[in-house]
Amino acid sequence: xxxxRDYVLRTVEERGVRLIRLWFTxxxxxxxxxxxxxxxxxxxxxxGMRFDxxxxxxxxxxxxxxxxxxxxxxxxxxxxxxxxxxxxxRMFCDITNIDGTPFEGDPRQVLRRNLDKAxxxxxxxxxxxxxxxxxxxxxxxxxxxxxxxxxxxxDLTTADVASDLRQRxxxxxxxxxxxVEYSHHEDAPSQxxxxxxxxxxxxxxxxxxxxxLVVREVAFEAGVHATFMPKPLAEVQGSGMHTHFSLFEGxxxxxxxxxxxxxxxxxxxxxxxxxxxxxxxIAAVTxxxxxxxxxxxxxxxAPVYVxxxxxxxxxxxxxxxxxxxxxxxxxIEFRAPDPSCNPYLAFSVVLAAGLRGIEEGYDLPPETLAxxxxxxxxxxxxxxxxxxxxxxxxxLDEMERSELVAEALGEHVFEWFIRNKRAEWQEYKTxxxxxxxxxxxxxx
Amino acid sequence: MQPLLVFPDPAPADLAxxxxxxxxxxxxxxxxxxxxxVEPSDGWSGAVIVAADDPEGAFxxxxxxxxxxxxxxxxxxLISPTQAVDLELRDDLFDDFCLYPFxxxxxxxxxxxxFWRTGGGTRPxxxxxxxxxxxxxxxxxxxxxxxxxxxxMEYELLKFLVSHPGKVFTRETLLSRVWGYEYYGxxxxxxxxxxxxxxxxxxxxxxxxxxxxSVGYRFGQSRWGL
Numbered sequence: 001x002x003x004x005r006d007y008v009l010r011t012v013e014e015r016g017v018r019l020i021r022l023w024f025t026x027x028x029x030x031x032x033x034x035x036x037x038x039x040x041x042x043x044x045x046x047x048g049m050r051f052d053x054x055x056x057x058x059x060x061x062x063x064x065x066x067x068x069x070x071x072x073x074x075x076x077x078x079x080x081x082x083x084x085x086x087x088x089x090r091m092f093c094d095i096t097n098i099d100g101t102p103f104e105g106d107p108r109q110v111l112r113r114n115l116d117k118a119x120x121x122x123x124x125x126x127x128x129x130x131x132x133x134x135x136x137x138x139x140x141x142x143x144x145x146x147x148x149x150x151x152x153x154x155d156l157t158t159a160d161v162a163s164d165l166r167q168r169x170x171x172x173x174x175x176x177x178x179x180v181e182y183s184h185h186e187d188a189p190s191q192x193x194x195x196x197x198x199x200x201x202x203x204x205x206x207x208x209x210x211x212x213l214v215v216r217e218v219a220f221e222a223g224v225h226a227t228f229m230p231k232p233l234a235e236v237q238g239s240g241m242h243t244h245f246s247l248f249e250g251x252x253x254x255x256x257x258x259x260x261x262x263x264x265x266x267x268x269x270x271x272x273x274x275x276x277x278x279x280x281x282i283a284a285v286t287x288x289x290x291x292x293x294x295x296x297x298x299x300x301x302a303p304v305y306v307x308x309x310x311x312x313x314x315x316x317x318x319x320x321x322x323x324x325x326x327x328x329x330x331x332i333e334f335r336a337p338d339p340s341c342n343p344y345l346a347f348s349v350v351l352a353a354g355l356r357g358i359e360e361g362y363d364l365p366p367e368t369l370a371x372x373x374x375x376x377x378x379x380x381x382x383x384x385x386x387x388x389x390x391x392x393x394x395x396l397d398e399m400e401r402s403e404l405v406a407e408a409l410g411e412h413v414f415e416w417f418i419r420n421k422r423a424e425w426q427e428y429k430t431x432x433x434x435x436x437x438x439x440x441x442x443x444x
Numbered sequence: 445m446q447p448l449l450v451f452p453d454p455a456p457a458d459l460a461x462x463x464x465x466x467x468x469x470x471x472x473x474x475x476x477x478x479x480x481x482v483e484p485s486d487g488w489s490g491a492v493i494v495a496a497d498d499p500e501g502a503f504x505x506x507x508x509x510x511x512x513x514x515x516x517x518x519x520x521x522l523i524s525p526t527q528a529v530d531l532e533l534r535d536d537l538f539d540d541f542c543l544y545p546f547x548x549x550x551x552x553x554x555x556x557x558x559f560w561r562t563g564g565g566t567r568p569x570x571x572x573x574x575x576x577x578x579x580x581x582x583x584x585x586x587x588x589x590x591x592x593x594x595x596x597m598e599y600e601l602l603k604f605l606v607s608h609p610g611k612v613f614t615r616e617t618l619l620s621r622v623w624g625y626e627y628y629g630x631x632x633x634x635x636x637x638x639x640x641x642x643x644x645x646x647x648x649x650x651x652x653x654x655x656x657x658s659v660g661y662r663f664g665q666s667r668w669g670l
Contacts, residue, residue: 008596073596074595080593174646177643178643179639179640200632203636251631
């Protein structure tokens, strides 16, 4: 720790860093930041930076509202984009109470706590998300979104703009130590996907936060709006955050078993069963907005059915095929989350569900071999396949009953989240949508 | 670390390579500059004197270095096997000697030991490989003169690799040497950091770190034919 701090202090001096941005995340997954000067840095390491948490979503408490931001020197990175203050850097922070204990409202601390549980069982948890998002013309927030591809005068030019943006985004990510596995234009107009290479879940959650900022920042500089809204356009597919997960025991992939017919270990089978069993309970966290459930519908390649299969995209847990001799790449792909989730909390509940399945020895249901999109409701029910919640309200009902989610998130986050999301749903319910006007105004 | 004085100028190629590889900064000096070669403003950290071709010149340089107000040490003398007898009565002129041509490992070990014994820096300040440069004093890395922004662990890993170019390391070795064995994450951590380093080095230089299939990683070409 000493040398890491020394490294940061030295780098700040050598590189002429003028501002250090301290990053943390609120309960809804919004990145929060405040800046300190190099002169304050040593104190920030020694004592943390005190601030009033009551203004932060999910941080408010009845009594003491002050908390401490403690920068994590491991996460120190120079910011590669222009800043009017000169060179600046960022560090992610853990939030603690004034007495130094982890602050229960801090999503990063929530994930740390869940990772500690996995660690106590000898597991390291890895994640690799596929981030999907849209580029739109920068227009009035109240207006309809205009995709870049279709929008403008010269199709060729606008297509180039988007792929150029993506290339610049990838370059910025790589400069910030976020390696990209793969990227391409998605099916929908103006939709793009960038897949991140796996890393431990805490670093990956930090990376997702950085990723969203980088994508928006690069787009913003080009006068374009990037969005991670799960379903911005009704008629085309939405944006998901399919995430590949694996557990390692030391250097051994705990999901792999050469003796199993499907090469899935008992740990993997338990993990998948756990995720499936609790998929409906954790949905409010992995898909946290009213709009998230507009994505989870049949017909747009989104997962709807709570089942698993190998190399099948209609299910919620897909087990990708692995190449011969690549036992270490054994993993599951959980297809429910969307890119507007809070990655700390989403990874926490997925891990908790998977660990529960392992601990309790849940039985893995049979693999789905048919295309679920083509089965009737009766057929699916006969197979015992449920569907993901159809609305935020339904997801919240499931979550509220879930002792697993309460334990994974902790009482503070759990209660605040339910309260906040119920309010969001209430507000949504009071709206009269275009759908209703179009359909009813003249007919009824 | 201040540069080492190397005699003669130009330095023999194998000596230059060995010093570069180990990351010692050095300047070659010839006798023509006078009995005491011109010293850099902040001094020499020691000297490596090759006596094989010009024993008289070599010994006079040693003597000049030892007769200064503050005698320079350590001095490593490189002699051909037949010159061993010439060391008689010259014990004050050098701190250790090594037969030349030398065996790489022996030379490296003697250098290390000399600097350890005389309390000089055992760590050079600058480590360079091709266009990559690490300043160990300031923790800064640069490629083609452009700063690389690294996290602490990325820096430590790169430093280790650059300090041992051409050698193949298993993930386990890297984990124990760079992270320390108490680190929990397992060898996956190494892969993750290697990828991050490659990403930061950029496409053009990513292949400085090579994956050696089913073994581990190697930094740089084995360009000295290792």
